[in-house]
Amino acid sequence: MPVSLSRQSSQTLTQQLAERLAERIRMHLLPAGTRLPSVRESARQQGVSPYTVVAAYDLLQAQGLVEARPQRGFFVRDLAQKPLAGQAAPAAAASKAGLPMGIPPGTRINASMLIRGMFVESVDGKPQPGAGVLPAEWLDAGFLAAAMRKVSSGRALRDSLVRYGEPMGDGRLREALSRRLLHLGIAAMPAQIMTTMGATQALDIVSRALLQPGDPVMVEEPGWAVEYARLAAMGMRVLPVPRGPEGPDLAVMQRYCETLAPKLYVSVSVLHNPTGYSLSAASAHEVLQLAQRYGFYVVEDDTYSHIAPEHAPRVTVLDRLQRSIYVGGFAKVLVPNWRIGYLAAPPELVERLLDTKLLSTLSSPTPMEQALALCMEQGQLRRHAERLRRRLSLARTRSVALAQKAGCRFVAEPAGLFGWVDTGVDTEALAQRLLDEGYLIAPGAMFHASRRPSTCMRINFATTQEAGFWRVFGRVIATP
Amino acid sequence: MPVSLSRQSSQTLTQQLAERLAERIRMHLLPAGTRLPSVRESARQQGVSPYTVVAAYDLLQAQGLVEARPQRGFFVRDLAQKPLAGQAAPAAAASKAGLPMGIPPGTRINASMLIRGMFVESVDGKPQPGAGVLPAEWLDAGFLAAAMRKVSSGRALRDSLVRYGEPMGDGRLREALSRRLLHLGIAAMPAQIMTTMGATQALDIVSRALLQPGDPVMVEEPGWAVEYARLAAMGMRVLPVPRGPEGPDLAVMQRYCETLAPKLYVSVSVLHNPTGYSLSAASAHEVLQLAQRYGFYVVEDDTYSHIAPEHAPRVTVLDRLQRSIYVGGFAKVLVPNWRIGYLAAPPELVERLLDTKLLSTLSSPTPMEQALALCMEQGQLRRHAERLRRRLSLARTRSVALAQKAGCRFVAEPAGLFGWVDTGVDTEALAQRLLDEGYLIAPGAMFHASRRPSTCMRINFATTQEAGFWRVFGRVIATP
Numbered sequence: 001m002p003v004s005l006s007r008q009s010s011q012t013l014t015q016q017l018a019e020r021l022a023e024r025i026r027m028h029l030l031p032a033g034t035r036l037p038s039v040r041e042s043a044r045q046q047g048v049s050p051y052t053v054v055a056a057y058d059l060l061q062a063q064g065l066v067e068a069r070p071q072r073g074f075f076v077r078d079l080a081q082k083p084l085a086g087q088a089a090p091a092a093a094a095s096k097a098g099l100p101m102g103i104p105p106g107t108r109i110n111a112s113m114l115i116r117g118m119f120v121e122s123v124d125g126k127p128q129p130g131a132g133v134l135p136a137e138w139l140d141a142g143f144l145a146a147a148m149r150k151v152s153s154g155r156a157l158r159d160s161l162v163r164y165g166e167p168m169g170d171g172r173l174r175e176a177l178s179r180r181l182l183h184l185g186i187a188a189m190p191a192q193i194m195t196t197m198g199a200t201q202a203l204d205i206v207s208r209a210l211l212q213p214g215d216p217v218m219v220e221e222p223g224w225a226v227e228y229a230r231l232a233a234m235g236m237r238v239l240p241v242p243r244g245p246e247g248p249d250l251a252v253m254q255r256y257c258e259t260l261a262p263k264l265y266v267s268v269s270v271l272h273n274p275t276g277y278s279l280s281a282a283s284a285h286e287v288l289q290l291a292q293r294y295g296f297y298v299v300e301d302d303t304y305s306h307i308a309p310e311h312a313p314r315v316t317v318l319d320r321l322q323r324s325i326y327v328g329g330f331a332k333v334l335v336p337n338w339r340i341g342y343l344a345a346p347p348e349l350v351e352r353l354l355d356t357k358l359l360s361t362l363s364s365p366t367p368m369e370q371a372l373a374l375c376m377e378q379g380q381l382r383r384h385a386e387r388l389r390r391r392l393s394l395a396r397t398r399s400v401a402l403a404q405k406a407g408c409r410f411v412a413e414p415a416g417l418f419g420w421v422d423t424g425v426d427t428e429a430l431a432q433r434l435l436d437e438g439y440l441i442a443p444g445a446m447f448h449a450s451r452r453p454s455t456c457m458r459i460n461f462a463t464t465q466e467a468g469f470w471r472v473f474g475r476v477i478a479t480p
Numbered sequence: 481m482p483v484s485l486s487r488q489s490s491q492t493l494t495q496q497l498a499e500r501l502a503e504r505i506r507m508h509l510l511p512a513g514t515r516l517p518s519v520r521e522s523a524r525q526q527g528v529s530p531y532t533v534v535a536a537y538d539l540l541q542a543q544g545l546v547e548a549r550p551q552r553g554f555f556v557r558d559l560a561q562k563p564l565a566g567q568a569a570p571a572a573a574a575s576k577a578g579l580p581m582g583i584p585p586g587t588r589i590n591a592s593m594l595i596r597g598m599f600v601e602s603v604d605g606k607p608q609p610g611a612g613v614l615p616a617e618w619l620d621a622g623f624l625a626a627a628m629r630k631v632s633s634g635r636a637l638r639d640s641l642v643r644y645g646e647p648m649g650d651g652r653l654r655e656a657l658s659r660r661l662l663h664l665g666i667a668a669m670p671a672q673i674m675t676t677m678g679a680t681q682a683l684d685i686v687s688r689a690l691l692q693p694g695d696p697v698m699v700e701e702p703g704w705a706v707e708y709a710r711l712a713a714m715g716m717r718v719l720p721v722p723r724g725p726e727g728p729d730l731a732v733m734q735r736y737c738e739t740l741a742p743k744l745y746v747s748v749s750v751l752h753n754p755t756g757y758s759l760s761a762a763s764a765h766e767v768l769q770l771a772q773r774y775g776f777y778v779v780e781d782d783t784y785s786h787i788a789p790e791h792a793p794r795v796t797v798l799d800r801l802q803r804s805i806y807v808g809g810f811a812k813v814l815v816p817n818w819r820i821g822y823l824a825a826p827p828e829l830v831e832r833l834l835d836t837k838l839l840s841t842l843s844s845p846t847p848m849e850q851a852l853a854l855c856m857e858q859g860q861l862r863r864h865a866e867r868l869r870r871r872l873s874l875a876r877t878r879s880v881a882l883a884q885k886a887g888c889r890f891v892a893e894p895a896g897l898f899g900w901v902d903t904g905v906d907t908e909a910l911a912q913r914l915l916d917e918g919y920l921i922a923p924g925a926m927f928h929a930s931r932r933p934s935t936c937m938r939i940n941f942a943t944t945q946e947a948g949f950w951r952v953f954g955r956v957i958a959t960p
Contacts, residue, residue, distance in 0.1 A: 015669065019651070022671055063671055063827040145632050148847065152628035171499070175491055189495065191502050191543055197677055197841035204840050213693050213715070230839040235693070337846045347543040359710040360684050360840070361677035366817045367628065368845060 013052045018059035025065045025076050032078035036066060127463035130431075130442035133336050134417070134462050138388060143380040144334060147371035167358055169195025169342065170369035176376040177328075177342055184305065185317040186326060188344035194353060195364050199303050199329030199341040201357075203266070204230060206299050206325055206343065209356040211236055211263055218256055218265040218296075220248060222420070222447035222456075224273050227266055227301075240449040241265070243272055245412065247283025250290070257294040264297050270312045271304035271416035274447050274458035278415070281313035288315060291323045298324040304416055306333035306385040307392060321346050330372065332417065333385050338368050391462075392417065398465040406470045407477070411456060419459045425477060427457040437472050493528050497536040498543075505545045505556050512558035516546060607943035610911075610922035613816050614897070614942050618868060623860040624814060627851035647838055649675025649822065650849035656856040657808070657822055664785065665797040666806060668824035674833060675844050679783050679809030679821040681837075683746070684710060686779050686805055686823065689836040691716055691743055698736055698745040698776075700728060702900070702927035702936075704753050707746055707781075720929040721745070723752055725892065727763025730770070737774040744777050750792045751784035751896035754927050754938035758895070761793035768795060771803045778804040784896055786813035786865040787872060801826050810852065812897065813865050818848050871942075872897065878945040886950045887957070891936060899939045905957060907937040917952050 024030045036042065036057065043050040057074050060066045066074045127135060168174065174190040181188045196202040211217065213235035219227055221240035231238050239256050242249040248267065256262050265287070269279040291298050300315045305328060316326040321344060329341035345353055357363075375381045400414050408421040423430060427443035434441050444454025464470070491499070504510045516522065516537065523530040537554050540546040546554045607615060648654065654670040661668045676682040691697065693715035699707055701720035711718050719736050722729040728747065736742050745767070749759040771778050780795045785808060796806040801824060809821035825833055837843075855861045880894050888901040903910060907923035914921050924934025944950070 018669075019671055023646075059669065059671070063830065148632035149629050152625050152632060166503075189498075189539065189543075190491070191499055191539070197844070200842045201840060208713075226839065226842075233688075233836075233839055337843055339841060339843065339845050350543065356713075359706065359713055360681060361819060362680045362706075363817055363819065364677070365819045365845060365848060367848065 013046075013048050014055040014059065017046060017048070017052065017056040018063075021056065021060055022063060022065055025060075030076050032076050034076040035072070036074040036076070038073060126438055126468070127466070128440045129459050129464045129469055130440045130457075131460045131463050132442075133331060134333075134388065134392075134460075138391065138462060139334060139336075143375055143378075143384070144371060147374040147380075148367070150374065151367050151370040166366075167354060167363050168193070169364055170366050170373060173340075173369040173373035173376075174342075176373045177344075180328075180376065181326065181344060183310075184302075184314065185311065186314070186321065186344065188321055188326070192321065192347055192350060193342055193344045194350070194357060195369055196341045196343060196357065197361060197364055198331060198336075198339040199301060199327050200226065201339075201361070202327040202329070202341045202343040203227065203299065203301060205353055205356045205360065206327070207231065207234060207236070207264075208360070209349070209352045210297060215264070216256070216260045216262040218248075218253060218262045219449065220267055220272065221449050222274055222444065223449070224268065224301075225446050228449045238449050243275065243277060245275075245277050246280040247277075248287065250283070250286050253287070253290055257290055257296070261294065262296050264299060265291070266299045266301065267315070268301045268303065269314050270302060270308045271418075273304070274418050274442070274456075275412040275420040276415040276418055277412055278308070278312050279314065281318070284313050284315045284318050288319050288323065291319075296323075299327060300324055301327045303327075303329050304332055306330070306381075307389055307416055316344070325349070333381070333388060334372070338372075340364075340368060340372055395465040396461040399459065399461045402464065402467060402470045403459065406474050414461070417461060419461060419464075420456055421459060422456050423477065424455055426453050427455060428453060430457070430476065433476050434473070437476065439469055439472060493526075493532045494535040494539065497526060497528070497532065498539040501536065501540055502543060502545055505540075510556050512556050514556040515552070516554040516556070518553060606918055606948070607946070608920045609939050609944045609949055610920045610937075611940045611943050612922075613811060614813075614868065614872075614940075618871065618942060619814060619816075623855055623858075623864070624851060627854040627860075628847070630854065631847050631850040646846075647834060647843050649673070649844055650846050650853060653820075653849040653853035653856075654822075656853045657824075660808075660856065661806065661824060663790075664782075664794065665791065666794070666801065666824065668801055668806070672801065672827055672830060673822055673824045674830070674837060675849055676821045676823060676837065677841060677844055678811060678816075678819040679781060679807050680706065681819075681841070682807040682809070682821045682823040683707065683779065683781060685833055685836045685840065686807070686825075687711065687714060687716070687744075688840070689829070689832045690777060695744070696736070696740045696742040698728075698733060698742045699929065700747055700752065701929050702754055702924070703929070704748065704781075705926045708929045718929050723755065723757060725755075725757050726760040727757075727767065730763070730766050733767070733770055737770055737776070741774065742776050744779060745771070746779045746781065747795070748781045748783065749794050750782060750788045751898075753784070754898050754922070754936075755892040755900040756895040756898055757892055758788070758792050759794065761798070764793050764795045764798050768799050768803065771799075776803075779807060780804055781807045783807075783809050784812055786810070786861075787869055787896055796824070805829070813861070813868060814852070818852075820844075820848060820852055875945040876941040879939065879941045882947060882950045883939065883944065886954050894941070897941060899941060899944075900936060901939060902936050903957065904935055906933050907935060908933060910937070910957065913956050914953070917956065919949055919952060 021030070021036070037045065039050050039053045039057070042053045046053070057066065061068060061074070065077060067077050068074055133139075168191075171190065173195060174193045177193050178188055178190045181193075196205060207217075207230065211234070214237060216237040216239050217231055218239045218241050219231065220243040222243065223240075228238055239260065239262055241252050241256070247269075248265075253265070267279075267287075269284070271278060287298060290296075298315050298319070302314065316324045323346070325346070326344040327341070328343075330338070343353065372381075396414055396419075399419065400410065403410070403419065403421055408423055411420045411422050427441065428445050431441050431443040442458040444456035444458070445451045447458065448454060501510070501516070517525065519530050519533045519537070522533045526533070537546065541548060541554070545557060547557050548554055613619075648671075651670065653675060654673045657673050658668055658670045661673075676685060687697075687710065691714070694717060696717040696719050697711055698719045698721050699711065700723040702723065703720075708718055717740075719740065719742055721732050721736070727749075728745075733745070747759075747767075749764070751758060767778060770776075778795050778799070782794065796804045803826070805826070806824040807821065808823075810818070811821075823833065852861075876894055876899075879899065880890065883890070883899065883901055888903055891900045891902050907921065908925050911921050911923040922938040924936035924938070925931045927938065928934060
C-alpha cells in the first residue's frame with residue numbers, strides 16, 4: 001500500500017501520508033475494520049521515519065477515521081455509523097405519519113460510499129469495473145482546454161466580471177443549450193433554462209424547490225443511489241417504481257397515485273442507470289397521462305444523452321415542458337469535475353427554481369460555462385460525442401463477450417455506458433472480495449432503494465473490455 | 481429604456497428583447513406594476529418592428545413576468561406573490577409547535593429581490609450605492625487570468641481530469657487555505673477544510689448538515705438577508721440577536737439558550753454586514769462559553785476577511801474549531817462569479833459536511849480552484865488585497881464626508897466595505913423613489929429578519945464616493 005509522498009511538497013510528509021490514507025478510507029478503498037500496517041512496516045514501505053507514521057496515524061485518529069486498539073494497532077473506523085445529515089427528523093416524521101410503504105426515511109445510506117464508484121476511476125492504475133464515468137483519457141478533449149484559454153484572455157475575463165448579473169447562468173451557454181434541446185425535440189427558450197453545478201445540483205434544486213419534508217416521491221428501481229440518498233436526507237418518502245425495458249411499471253405508479261398522491265417522479269428515461277433501458281414513446285405518453293390526472297411533476301434526468309442514440313423518445317419531448325422538467329449535464333462526455341449541468345422547466349416554475357439556486361450557491365461560475373458554450377457553438381462537442389459513441393460501441397462488444405464468457409447473464413439488452421449483469425452470487429460479498437484484488441465493482445444492492453441483497457452488478461463497458469479483470473472475477477467467483 | 485439588441489446574435493431580436501426585459505424585471509429594475517412602453521413606442525426606442533415587440537411581450541407573458549390588461553397594455557407582475565420554496569411547510573410546522581418568538585417562518589422574502597444588490601453592479605453605467613461587491617474594475621486582477629491560462633494548459637488540464645477524486649476540493653488549494661487560516665490564527669489541517677461554491681454554499685451545507693426543519697437558529701440583526709431567506713426556506717426557526725459594536729447582545733442569546741435550545745449561531749464577526757462592526761475578543765470568549773454550556777455550534781462567516789484588518793479577534797481563533805465552523809470566500813476580493821468558498825470544521829463534522837456537499841453538487845470545479853491556489857501561493861492575492869484595502873480606505877473617507885454633508889448619520893463607525901447610515905426617512909419608500917432616478921440603494925428593512933421599516937440604509941463605500949448620487953439623494957429626500 002505505498003502511497004506517493006514528496007519531499008518537494010509544501011506539506012510535511014506526515015500530512016501527506018495522513019491525507020492519502022484519509023482519502024483511501026473515505027473512498028472505502030480501505031474498508032472499515034482494516035488494520036493499518038504496523039508503524040515499522042509502514043515506515044519501511046513509505047521510506048519515512050517511524051515518527052512520521054505515528055504522527056500521521058495520530059492525525060487520522062483525531063479525524064475520527066481510525067481508532068487505536070491497545071496492543072493491536074490502528075483500525076479503520078466504520079464511517080457508516082455516522083448517520084447522514086437530517087435523517088433523524090424524517091424518520092420521526094414518517095413514524096408520526098404512520099407511513100407503511102417505500103423506504104423508511106431513516107435508512108442508513110452512506111453517500112460517500114455510494115459515490116465512490118463515480119470518483120474512483122482507477123486504483124493502482126487498473127481501470128475500475130464499477131466506475132460511473134468514462135476513463136479520463138477518453139474525455140481528454142483538447143478543444144476544451146483551448147476554449148478555456150480563450151475565455152481566460154484578458155478582455156473576455158473582464159467581460160465575465162462585468163456580467164456578474166446572470167443568476168440563470170451564462171446567456172450564451174443557455175442559448176447553446178436551447179439549440180441542443182431543440183435538436184432533441186424539446187422547445188425550451190433560454191429564459192426557461194438555468195445552469196447548475198452538474199446535473200446533481202439540478203436534481204437537488206428541483207427537490208428543494210418543489211418538495212417539502214415528508215412528501216412522497218416516485219423513483220425508479222433499480223436506480224441511482226445518490227438520488228435515493230438525497231431524498232432520504234431531505235426527509236422525503238421514497239416510493240420505488242420497478243423499471244422495465246419500456247419504462248416504469250405503470251400499475252405500481254397508478255397504485256401510488258391513488259393512495260399516496262406523490263408530488264414528483266424522477267426518471268432516467270434514456271439509457272437508464274444501471275440497466276441501459278430507454279423509454280418507449282407509448283410509456284412516456286402513459287406516464288404523462290398519470291402526471292396530468294394526479295398532478296405530479298416528472299423530472300427527466302437525461303445525464304446520458306450525449307452517448308444515447310439521437311431522437312430517443314423522452315417525456316419532455318411529448319410534454320413540451322408542461323408538467324415535466326428536463327435535467328442535463330456533461331459529466332459523461334466532458335471533464336466531470338467541471339460540474340456544468342442545467343435544467344429546463346415550465347415557465348411558471350422558473351422563478352422558484354432560481355430562488356433555490358440563489359440560496360444554495362448564488363450563481364454558477366461563468367468562465368467554464370463560456371468555454372463550454374464556445375465548444376457547443378463550434379460543433380466540437382457534437383463531434384467529440386460521436387467519437388465517444390463509436391469507441392464505446394466497440395468496447396461494449398468486447399465487454400459483453402468477456403462478461404458472458406465469465407458466466408454473467410445480461411439482465412437488460414446491452415446499451416450505453418453500463419451493463420446490468422447477473423453474476424449468480426451475492427454481489428456485495430463479491431465486491432468485498434474483489435476489492436482485496438484491487439477492483440471496485442458496483443454491487444446491485446447499491447441500486448436498490450431498500451439496499452436489498454442482489455446477484456446483479458453494474459459494469460462500465462469502457463473499463464471492462466480487458467480480459468484482466470474477468471480472469472480475476474472468474475477465479476474469485478469459482479472460489480467459495 | 482433602450483436595451484442593446486444585436487442583429488449579429490444567434491438569438492432573434494424577439495428573444496433578445498424578451499430576455500433583456502426579463503432580466504430587468506427579475507432584478508426589480510422594472511418594479512411590479514410598471515407599465516411596459518406601448519408596442520409602438522418600444523418599437524421606435526429599440527429600432528425594431530412592432531411585430532418583434534409584440535412577440536417579445538408575449539414571451540414575457542408566457543413566462544409569467546408580465547400580464548396584459550385589456551385596453552391598458554402590459555404590466556410587470558408582482559413576482560413576490562410567488563412564495564419561496566418550502567415556506568408552506570415550515571409555517572405549518574411553526575404553528576403546530578406554537579412558536580411565539582423570532583420570525584414567523586412563513587414570512588415572505590423574495591430571494592431574487594434581496595440579492596439584486598449583490599448582482600447589480602451598475603445601472604446604465606452609474607455605480608450602485610446598494611451594491612454588495614466592489615466595482616468590477618477594482619477586482620480586475622490580471623494575475624488571475626494568467627493563472628487560469630496556466631492551469632488550462634494541456635498537461636495541467638489532463639491532471640485535473642485524472643484528479644476527479646477529491647470531493648473535499650483541490651488538495652493544493654486546501655493547503656493554501658490552511659496556510660491562510662494559520663495566518664489569521666486558526667490552525668486547520670487541509671483535511672478539515674472543504675471547498676464550496678462560494679461562502680453561500682458553505683453556509684447552505686452547514687445548515688443542511690447540522691439542522692433539521694424547525695430547529696431554532698440564532699442570527700444577527702441587522703444581518704444578511706440571504707441567510708434569513710435560506711433558513712426560512714428550510715423551515716428553520718430564525719432567532720434574531722441584536723448586533724452591537726462589540727458583538728452580539730449576550731443577554732438576548734442567554735435567554736434564547738435558556739428557553740429555546742438553539743442549535744446554531746451564525747455570525748459575521750469581522751466587518752459585519754451591514755454595520756461594519758468587528759467582534760471584540762471578550763465578546764468572542766463569552767459567545768464560546770454560551771456555546772459550550774448550551775451545546776450549540778457557532779458558524780463564523782468571514783466573507784470580508786480580505787478587506788479586514790489582519791489579526792482581528794475571531795470566534796474560531798479562540799475556539800480552535802472545537803464548537804465553531806469557519807466559512808470564507810473570495811467574492812469580495814476576486815471575481816465574485818467564480819464562486820470559490822470554503823469551510824473549516826471540527827474534525828468530527830467533516831464527514832457529515834462532505835456527505836452534504838456530495839448530495840448537493842458532488843464536487844466543485846477543479847480548474848478555478850487550481851488557479852486560485854496558484855495566486856495564493858505566489859502572494860498575488862495578498863498584494864491585491866492590500867491594494868484594495870488602500871483604495872477602499874480613500875473611497876471611504878470621501879464617501880463618509882459626502883454622506884454626512886447630505887445629512888446622513890453613521891450609526892456605526894465607518895469600516896470595511898459598507899456604511900450603515902441613518903437617513904431620517906423610511907428607506908424602503910426612498911429606495912422606490914431613487915430607483916426612478918436610476919439608483920439602487922439597499923434599504924434597512926432588507927437587513928431585518930422581520931423586514932420592519934427602517935430609516936437606515938447600507939451604502940457601499942466604493943460606489944458612493946462621487947457627488948453625483950448624493951446630489952440626487954439630497955434632492956429626492958428634500959422633496960416630500
